[in-house]
Amino acid sequence: MARITVERAHTLGKEGARAKAEKLAQKLQDQYGLEPSWSGDTLNLKRSGVKGTVQVAADLLRIDVELGLLMSAMSGTIKTEIEKALDKALA
Numbered sequence: 001m002a003r004i005t006v007e008r009a010h011t012l013g014k015e016g017a018r019a020k021a022e023k024l025a026q027k028l029q030d031q032y033g034l035e036p037s038w039s040g041d042t043l044n045l046k047r048s049g050v051k052g053t054v055q056v057a058a059d060l061l062r063i064d065v066e067l068g069l070l071m072s073a074m075s076g077t078i079k080t081e082i083e084k085a086l087d088k089a090l091a
Contacts, residue, residue, distance in 0.1 A: 002075035004052075004065040006082050010090050014041065014058045021054045021061065024089045061086065 010017055021043050025036035034045040034052075043054040049068035054061060063082055067075055 001069065002067040002072035004067070004075060004079045004082065006063045006079065006086060008061050008086050008090055009059055010061060011059070014056060017056045017061055020089045021056050024085060025054070027085065061090070
């Protein structure tokens, strides 16, 4: 199993960051089949072989992803894609 963590500071405030996280979740659902669900200020993402969270704070977004055995081989590529998507979402 592989674990990926990506953090980005922002100046959007909690509601703005939450809206960006929601948009990102929709993209991940459409492209990769990840099922999003909110629990307070944490967006949970899940599908076979992958589970993760997006924690939304007033000045920080933190993404934690846990990859199953088969997906672990692609962890470097997946981390790069997460960083790109997060940077684009916060731009």
